Amino acid sequence: MTNANSLYQADKPVFEVFPxxxxxxxxxxxxxxxxxxxxSxxxxxxxxxxxxxxxLIRNIKKYY
Incomplete structure (x- = not known):
């Protein structure tokens, strides 16, 4: 997978929730x-x- 820094820098990531x-x-x-x-x-x-x-979003903004 990827680390939080590359996730933060991704161009408008979309979060999806699935059953x-x-x-x-x-x-x-x-x-x-x-x-x-x-x-997850x-x-x-x-x-x-x-x-x-x-x-996840809060922590990425806080630490990156």
Whole structure:
């Protein structure tokens, strides 16, 4: 995968949340060119996955 610095520098990454086959959720970040930059582990609820995305964004802005 990629590191947080390259994710931060990606041209407008898009975060998507998807359900898994076992009724959990995960997110992934995609670059403007469609390349998947990174993905999460599973979360038990959709809201928890969204919270994970928001945490990632906050931490990237804070440290990069």
């Amino acid at each position: 898994t086959v076992n009724a959990q959720y995960y997110w992934r970040a995609k670059a403007a060119n469609g390349r998947i930059l990174c993905h 582990e599973n979360y038990t609820t959709r809201q928890a996955a969204v919270d994970g995305v928001n945490s």
